Amino acid sequence: MEVTPFCLSVVVSFHRISSALTSRHHYHVTHTLSLALFFFLLHIRTGPAAQINFMGYARAGQTAHGIHQRLRARAFIIGQRMENTNHDVKETMKAEPIEMEEQKYKSYYWDTAALIQRHRNDLRNHNDMQHQHQQQRTKQYSDVLLDPNKTVCFVSIDAGMGSDLINMRVVQRLNEETNGTTTERSLQGLCRIDNLSISATHTHSAPAGFLQYALFQITSLGFSDEVFQAYTEGIVQAIRKAFHNIEPVEINVAQGLLFNVSINRSPTSYLLNPEEERLEYAAQGDTDKNMVQLTFTASQSGEKRGLLNWFAVHGTSMNASNQLISGDNKGYASYLSERYFNGNETLTGDGRFVAAFASTNLGDVSPNTVGPRCTDTGLPCDIVTSTCGGDCMKCVAQGPGRTDHHSTEIIGRKQYEHSLQLLQDTNKEQVKVVGPVAFRHSFVEMSNVTIWLKDGNITHTCPAALGYSFAGGTTDGPGDFPFHQGTNTSYPFWNMMGGFLSIPTAEEIYCQFPKPILLNVGKCVVPYSWDPNTIPISIFRIGHVFILNVPSEFTTMAGRRLRKAVQNVLESQNVMNTSIVIAGLANSYSHYVTTEQEYASQRYEAASTLYGKHTLTAYIQEFERITTDLLQNSPSESAASPPDLYDQQISLVPPVLLDTIGLGYRFGSVAIDAKDQYRTNETVGVSFRSSNPRNNQRIGGTFLTVDILSGIDGEWHTIYVDSDWCTQYRWKGGDGYLGVSFAEIHWNIPKETTTGLYRICHNGTRNTIIGVIEMSLDHIPGWMVSSLLGSYAINIVLQIARMALYLSHSLRRATTEKLAHFHYKDFHGCSRAFLVR
Ligand SMILES: *[C@@H]1O[C@H](CO)[C@@H](O)[C@H](O)[C@H]1NC(C)=O
Ligand SMILES: *[C@@H]1O[C@H](CO)[C@@H](O)[C@H](O)[C@H]1NC(C)=O
Ligand SMILES: *[C@@H]1O[C@H](CO)[C@@H](O)[C@H](O)[C@H]1NC(C)=O
Ligand SMILES: *[C@@H]1O[C@H](CO)[C@@H](O)[C@H](O)[C@H]1NC(C)=O
Ligand SMILES: *[C@@H]1O[C@H](CO)[C@@H](O)[C@H](O)[C@H]1NC(C)=O
Ligand SMILES: *[C@@H]1O[C@H](CO)[C@@H](O)[C@H](O)[C@H]1NC(C)=O
Ligand SMILES: *[C@@H]1O[C@H](CO)[C@@H](O)[C@H](O)[C@H]1NC(C)=O
Ligand SMILES: *[C@@H]1O[C@H](CO)[C@@H](O)[C@H](O)[C@H]1NC(C)=O
Ligand SMILES: *[C@@H]1O[C@H](CO)[C@@H](O)[C@H](O)[C@H]1NC(C)=O
Ligand SMILES: *[C@@H]1O[C@H](CO)[C@@H](O)[C@H](O)[C@H]1NC(C)=O
Ligand SMILES: *[C@@H]1O[C@H](CO)[C@@H](O)[C@H](O)[C@H]1NC(C)=O
Ligand SMILES: CC(=O)N[C@H]1CO[C@H](CO)[C@@H](O)[C@@H]1O
Numbered sequence: 001m002e003v004t005p006f007c008l009s010v011v012v013s014f015h016r017i018s019s020a021l022t023s024r025h026h027y028h029v030t031h032t033l034s035l036a037l038f039f040f041l042l043h044i045r046t047g048p049a050a051q052i053n054f055m056g057y058a059r060a061g062q063t064a065h066g067i068h069q070r071l072r073a074r075a076f077i078i079g080q081r082m083e084n085t086n087h088d089v090k091e092t093m094k095a096e097p098i099e100m101e102e103q104k105y106k107s108y109y110w111d112t113a114a115l116i117q118r119h120r121n122d123l124r125n126h127n128d129m130q131h132q133h134q135q136q137r138t139k140q141y142s143d144v145l146l147d148p149n150k151t152v153c154f155v156s157i158d159a160g161m162g163s164d165l166i167n168m169r170v171v172q173r174l175n176e177e178t179n180g181t182t183t184e185r186s187l188q189g190l191c192r193i194d195n196l197s198i199s200a201t202h203t204h205s206a207p208a209g210f211l212q213y214a215l216f217q218i219t220s221l222g223f224s225d226e227v228f229q230a231y232t233e234g235i236v237q238a239i240r241k242a243f244h245n246i247e248p249v250e251i252n253v254a255q256g257l258l259f260n261v262s263i264n265r266s267p268t269s270y271l272l273n274p275e276e277e278r279l280e281y282a283a284q285g286d287t288d289k290n291m292v293q294l295t296f297t298a299s300q301s302g303e304k305r306g307l308l309n310w311f312a313v314h315g316t317s318m319n320a321s322n323q324l325i326s327g328d329n330k331g332y333a334s335y336l337s338e339r340y341f342n343g344n345e346t347l348t349g350d351g352r353f354v355a356a357f358a359s360t361n362l363g364d365v366s367p368n369t370v371g372p373r374c375t376d377t378g379l380p381c382d383i384v385t386s387t388c389g390g391d392c393m394k395c396v397a398q399g400p401g402r403t404d405h406h407s408t409e410i411i412g413r414k415q416y417e418h419s420l421q422l423l424q425d426t427n428k429e430q431v432k433v434v435g436p437v438a439f440r441h442s443f444v445e446m447s448n449v450t451i452w453l454k455d456g457n458i459t460h461t462c463p464a465a466l467g468y469s470f471a472g473g474t475t476d477g478p479g480d481f482p483f484h485q486g487t488n489t490s491y492p493f494w495n496m497m498g499g500f501l502s503i504p505t506a507e508e509i510y511c512q513f514p515k516p517i518l519l520n521v522g523k524c525v526v527p528y529s530w531d532p533n534t535i536p537i538s539i540f541r542i543g544h545v546f547i548l549n550v551p552s553e554f555t556t557m558a559g560r561r562l563r564k565a566v567q568n569v570l571e572s573q574n575v576m577n578t579s580i581v582i583a584g585l586a587n588s589y590s591h592y593v594t595t596e597q598e599y600a601s602q603r604y605e606a607a608s609t610l611y612g613k614h615t616l617t618a619y620i621q622e623f624e625r626i627t628t629d630l631l632q633n634s635p636s637e638s639a640a641s642p643p644d645l646y647d648q649q650i651s652l653v654p655p656v657l658l659d660t661i662g663l664g665y666r667f668g669s670v671a672i673d674a675k676d677q678y679r680t681n682e683t684v685g686v687s688f689r690s691s692n693p694r695n696n697q698r699i700g701g702t703f704l705t706v707d708i709l710s711g712i713d714g715e716w717h718t719i720y721v722d723s724d725w726c727t728q729y730r731w732k733g734g735d736g737y738l739g740v741s742f743a744e745i746h747w748n749i750p751k752e753t754t755t756g757l758y759r760i761c762h763n764g765t766r767n768t769i770i771g772v773i774e775m776s777l778d779h780i781p782g783w784m785v786s787s788l789l790g791s792y793a794i795n796i797v798l799q800i801a802r803m804a805l806y807l808s809h810s811l812r813r814a815t816t817e818k819l820a821h822f823h824y825k826d827f828h829g830c831s832r833a834f835l836v837r
Contacts (some may be wrong), residue, residue: 071156153190156199160203162200164551532590
């Protein structure tokens with residue numbers, strides 16, 4: 001049903017990013033450069049709201065068609081003050097035993113993420129006060145220098161997974177651009193590859209195309225520089241914002257079990273783990289129910305500043321049919337929490353309080369608690385293979401809600417309420433975090449780790465490979481017929497298909513046994529690597545809290561074993577009463593990690609355990625190593641960093657060519673207006689004549705506002721933006737529309753809405769190559785020009801010309817920059833005023 005927009009131009013606009021970089025002054029680069037201008041001010045990010053594929057379900061048709069919730073980066077910088085504040089670095093180099101630090105230590109944390117730079121009158125006074133407050137604070141703490149060796153930077157992002165390329169760019173950007181004030185300079189070198197962790201919440205409704213390995217780019221039509229730049233920019237801005245909110249805080253850690261929010265989606269695999277091991281976790285069962293939460297309270301004012309928690313559940317409440325950008329259940333939980341602490345009157349995105357619901361060992365954990373059912377019969381599926389009559393596509397897990405949207409609300413709200421309980425619980429469950437901040441980081445060449453087994457034998461991990469069941473998908477997002485989970489035998493036909501890429505050697509087949517190799521991804525290098533062979537791991541210490549950053553999805557039991565192994569190392573060195581959490585999907589992506597026993601079942605998670613059945617053992621061995629290094633204050637050995645393949649990336653996603661509009665119409669004008677009046681709980685729908693949102697992603701801004709007319713000053717005041725749960729921005733455009741597009745805005749009027757006059761507005765940016773001509777026609781009314789230049793006929797001619805331009809490198813060189821330059825113009829429109837009673 002769904003057609004990938006621009007499928008025709010896909011073929012023609014094939015280009016390499018590298019050529020874009022070498023010809024800096026030519027046109028598609030100029031395109032990205034001018035976008036960067038918009039990014040600069042802002043730090044809330046969303047990937048392109050249109051046409052880009054979502055990461056997660058790997059469905060070619062699941063492309064972004066608008067925004068339900070903006071994606072966010074939430075950054076926390078936690079560190080100790082430089083011992084010696086006279087900036088003499090040499091003085092501070094002396095290593096100190098950890099225990100001595102306990103009482104002296106002070107920790108600083110900056111929150112982030114949440115301010116939108118917008119021109120708004122309504123909250124001006126409020127903002128002025130905030131601004132003054134902020135300036136005071138900056139003044140107060142601007143002289144604080146953090147010790148880079150005792151600082152960790154943790155960023156939770158609403159995205160599918162972390163990316164090593166993004167980490168590299170974020171660190172580069174932080175070092176390049178921090179040349180302003182003294183405070184900016186002390187940000188330089190503070191967050192680096194070894195103490196920065198960017199962990200994704202694993203929402204399956206965020207744009208793809210930002211990973212540098214070919215496998216992840218198949219359904220997203222290659223690499224998408226727009227998405228990559230937006231994510232990078234958002235994270236950099238979040239870290240910078242965190243840095244500017246420096247403040248002494250008290251950190252508390254609390255934990256508690258949360259039931260009825262998750263189920264195991266491979267319960268038969270879990271049962272293969274030894275019984276005595278499973279009995280140890282009888283209170284929690286086959287998924288981790290424990291939420292571990294850090295809360296940050298300003299030391300001076302005692303105000304709550306933020307929270308950061310980990311609870312294991314997949315971001316798959318929104319299903320594979322969803323086409324609106326969304327933070328899924330974690331994003332909704334963050335939204336509710338930030339709204340609770342910042343107050344309803346604070347616009348979403350503003351406000352000091354930051355709540356991050358981060359991901360952990362969620363590998364086999366689904367939020368679809370009703371469980372898998374056959375879509376045709378309604379009966380449970382075959383439990384071993386997750387099929388109905390042999391077809392995996394019919395076996396789909398259902399959430400607790402009526403719709404996937406409703407399920408997201410239920411699962412998100414339960415996490416939020418539990419987090420609030422943990423935070424407000426003033427009994428002894430709250431433990432004050434004391435102790436030093438420290439970290440160790442290591443790149444590990446996971447494709448060939450030598451492993452010393454307990455029985456004294458030596459073995460090794462294998463080059464990355466995906467098994468048949470990988471193509472079977474999961475019950476949260478089934479794969480393709482004829483594949484199904486639990487396949488442990490291979491078929492010549494599929495071996496031949498997979499063999500086009502790389503034929504596994506006998507040794508590789510033996511190494512991966514019993515996984516039948518479908519894709520020998522570790523050896524595929526055309527056009528560039530398909531999966532990482534080198535992965536980053538790190539351990540962060542914040543007092544007695546330890547964060548284990550892994551670039552993968554650990555299953556429940558795999559996570560428990562890793563935490564236990566690290567705990568044993570800590571206890572052997574007399575570090576007791578620790579809280580250990582796994583930060584999942586951090587800093588790169590290498591699929592799943594199961595236990596050796598689960599590996600034998602070859603369900604999806606096992607087929608996606610890239611480096612063979614000893615993958616978990618390798619992780620544990622490497623974490624034991626860096627944990628020991630951390631405790632003994634010795635440096636950690638590291639393999640070479642993963643390659644930077646940016647220059648080789650292929651992108652098949654065409655740029656936005658033109659925005660057109662029918663003759664006589666104006667961009668931003670209303671196509672379908674609001675009714676005269678509504679009641680609460682009704683939905684207002686307004687449609688605007690609009691443009692492709694990829695022209696300007698409005699990072700930190702909004703595509704829509706819901707305004708109320710104030711009875712006091714007679715001015716319109718914004719109350720909701722496109723980040724709010726009650727609003728939806730849908731983009732209607734693409735292939736069949738010849739460049740014409742509409743912005744459909746829906747506002748589901750919340751119950752607590754007061755009686756009054758409201759309106760809905762839309763801001764967009766249109767794209768025209770002939771900006772020069774347009775400017776020379778300045779004396780003609782704008783709508784006339786835009787409708788003239790926006791007419792189909794003219795645009796088809798221009799589109800052909802532009803396509804030719806795009807195709808021909810030499811032509812591109814020959815044309816002047818002016819002609820080739822994309823030209824952007826903002827537009828704005830509002831609905832009629834309507835009454836809400
Ligand atoms: C941090 O540690 C590194 C390596 O141990 C050392 O070279 C550097 O001087 C230290 N920096 C500070 C500010 O102590
Ligand atoms: C950093 O300095 C360079 C050159 O002095 C300047 O071009 C650039 O704009 C500065 N960046 C910031 C963020 O101030
Ligand atoms: C989980 O939900 C079921 C009903 O859906 C209820 O009977 C049960 O008590 C709940 N368990 C917990 C621990 O809340
Ligand atoms: C804030 O909004 C929530 C729902 O979004 C509502 O339940 C609550 O009553 C509101 N609080 C106030 C003070 O209006
Ligand atoms: C997703 O959920 C919606 C309702 O929320 C349902 O109509 C649709 O069939 C579901 N799609 C899939 C692929 O499960
Ligand atoms: C794996 O590492 C060992 C040494 O640790 C080395 O001898 C061997 O050649 C490596 N294998 C591959 C395929 O790189
Ligand atoms: C360890 O090596 C011995 C001798 O090669 C072999 O018999 C035994 O099966 C190995 N054990 C494991 C667990 O592989
Ligand atoms: C493959 O799985 C089947 C059950 O699904 C099992 O009987 C068989 O032993 C397995 N084969 C291997 C090689 O593990
Ligand atoms: C660890 O916690 C227990 C109680 O939970 C307490 O009795 C013990 O003293 C603590 N140990 C340390 C070293 O703090
Ligand atoms: C709000 O509307 C929905 C359907 O759109 C309905 O199911 C629900 O009961 C309504 N709630 C109230 C409080 O009227
Ligand atoms: C929308 O555009 C108008 C007119 O250019 C501008 O005044 C307003 O600030 C913009 N609003 C947002 C939220 O960007
Ligand atoms: C890998 C890396 O970035 N290492 C750096 C860690 O931090 C120390 C101190 O700032 C640097 O010297 C290392 O280069």
